[in-house]
Amino acid sequence: xxxxxxxxxxxxxxxxxxxxxxxxxxxxxxxxxGVHRCMPHSHGSQGCASYHRTFLSRHFKEPAIAxxxxxxxxxxxxxxxxNVKTAVKNVFDIYDPDIIAIHTTCLSxxxxxxxxxxxxxxxxxxGKLVVQASTPSYVGSHINGFFNMMCGFIxxxxxxxxxxxxxxxxxxxxxxxxxxxxxxxLLSLMETPFxxxxxxxxxxxxxxxxxxxxxxxxxxxxAEIKALGDCSxxxxxxxxxxxxxxxxxxxxxxxxxxxxxxxxxxAATDSFITTLSKLSMRDVPxxxxxxxxxLIDILLDSxxxxxxxxxxxxxxxxxxxxxxxxxxEMGMIPKYMITGTPKEEFTKQAQALFAKYGVEGxxxxxxxxxxxxxxxxxxxxxxxxxxxxxxKAIAKAEDIPLVRAGFPILDxxxxxxxxxxxxxGAMRLAELITNALMDRQDRDCADEDLETVM
Ligand code: SF4
Numbered sequence: 316x317x318x319x320x321x322x323x324x325x326x327x328x329x330x331x332x333x334x335x336x337x338x339x340x341x342x343x344x345x346x347x348x349g350v351h352r353c354m355p356h357s358h359g360s361q362g363c364a365s366y367h368r369t370f371l372s373r374h375f376k377e378p379a380i381a382x383x384x385x386x387x388x389x390x391x392x393x394x395x396x397x398n399v400k401t402a403v404k405n406v407f408d409i410y411d412p413d414i415i416a417i418h419t420t421c422l423s424x425x426x427x428x429x430x431x432x433x434x435x436x437x438x439x440x441x442g443k444l445v446v447q448a449s450t451p452s453y454v455g456s457h458i459n460g461f462f463n464m465m466c467g468f469i470x471x472x473x474x475x476x477x478x479x480x481x482x483x484x485x486x487x488x489x490x491x492x493x494x495x496x497x498x499x500x501l502l503s504l505m506e507t508p509f510x511x512x513x514x515x516x517x518x519x520x521x522x523x524x525x526x527x528x529x530x531x532x533x534x535x536x537x538a539e540i541k542a543l544g545d546c547s548x549x550x551x552x553x554x555x556x557x558x559x560x561x562x563x564x565x566x567x568x569x570x571x572x573x574x575x576x577x578x579x580x581x582a583a584t585d586s587f588i589t590t591l592s593k594l595s596m597r598d599v600p601x602x603x604x605x606x607x608x609x610l611i612d613i614l615l616d617s618x619x620x621x622x623x624x625x626x627x628x629x630x631x632x633x634x635x636x637x638x639x640x641x642x643x644e645m646g647m648i649p650k651y652m653i654t655g656t657p658k659e660e661f662t663k664q665a666q667a668l669f670a671k672y673g674v675e676g677x678x679x680x681x682x683x684x685x686x687x688x689x690x691x692x693x694x695x696x697x698x699x700x701x702x703x704x705x706x707k708a709i710a711k712a713e714d715i716p717l718v719r720a721g722f723p724i725l726d727x728x729x730x731x732x733x734x735x736x737x738x739x740g741a742m743r744l745a746e747l748i749t750n751a752l753m754d755r756q757d758r759d760c761a762d763e764d765l766e767t768v769m
Pocket of ligand 1: 363419
C-alpha cells in the first residue's frame, strides 16, 4: 500500500500521515508507572485509557496498569467531577495504591475540567495521595505528557527541608527500563548517591515469578520524590525531555542542574560520566574505562562497513539526536532526522550536530510525520532506517534494512530489557547497525563475492 506514496512533496499543516508520536497521556502514564505503588489514572473515556494501556503493553510486553474516570455522555456535558471522585474512592478501596496520578485526556481538557479543584474536594484516605497533570493531546506528544507528569509529581510532593541529603537527582528522560538499569549501574560504579525519577526498572521489566504483582518492587518511592528538593544537584538527561522538570526544580527549590544529551554513543556517555566524576569527585573506575575502550575497538573494526553509509532516523527527539550522533561517530551520515514532537530545539540541536561533524546535505525536522520521511526517501534513498516499528512499511516498500530503536517497538521482543545508553548500549547499537548493513551486503552481492569471513 505504501508503494502509492507520491514523490511530489506538498507543504501540509493540518494533516499527519503515519505520525511519529503518540498522545500526551501515554507519556504521563509511563512516568507514573515509574513511581512505586502508583496507580496512573486517565481522566476521560474508557477508550482513551484502553488505547494508552495497550500502547505501552505492546511495547514493553508487560501489563501497564491504569484506571479511568469512564466518561459517558453525562460527564461530557456536565463535567467529570463526580466520575473522578467516585473513581478515586473505588481505586483506593479496591486496588490500594499509595498514590493516584491523574492525567487528563482531550475530552476532559476540551470541556475544561479543573482536576486540581476536584482533588481539593476529594475524600482522600489518610496516608494516601492524589496528584495530577494537565496533558491535552492536541498539544505536543507523549514526550510532553512524560515531563508534564514529572512536573505534576514535583508540584504536589517535593519539599525542601533545608538539610541537604547529599544525593544527585537523575532525570533519565523517556527511555526503556533496560536503559534505566544501565544508568543506575554507571551511577553505582561512579559511587554517586542518587535518586532516579521516574524509574520504570523492576516495574516494566519485572521478572516472571508466577504471581501477579499489581505494584512490583521498582519505581521511585514517594519519600524520594518528596526529598528531591534536598538533592544537591540534578543531572537532567535529554535536552528536550528533561529541561522543564529541571527548570521547575531550580525555580521552586533552587536545586541547580546540568542538562545533558541522552548518553547514547561515545561523546554523550563521556559527558555523563565526566559530570558524575565532577559531582562525586571520584576517578572513573577501570570497569567503565575498559568498556569505553571496547566500544572504540568495535567502532574501528566495523568502520569499513559503516563509513559514509546514510541513515534516516526517526522517533522521540532526544533519542533521535543520540542515535544520530552515534551514527556520526560510526562514520555514517544521518541524512534525515525527524521527530513528531513539535519542539524546534530538536532542529537546532540537529544542526549543531551537522556542524560539529562537518556533514552537509542532511535534513532535520520537528513536528514531522513518516509519510514525509518516506517521500524524502523516495526522492533520495538511504542505506538504513533507524527507528520505531512504524517505519517498517517504508522499509518494506523501499527495500531498506530497518534497525529498531526507540519507542514504540511493537513487533519485536526483548528490546526494552537491553540498553541503548552508556558504552554497553552503544556496543549493542553498533552490533545492530553494522550487522544490518552486512546482512544487506550478503543479500545483494553476486554469488562469487559471498564471503564467510568479512
Ligand atoms: S482522544 Fe486524545 S487522549 Fe484520548 S487517545 Fe485520542 S489523542 Fe489520546
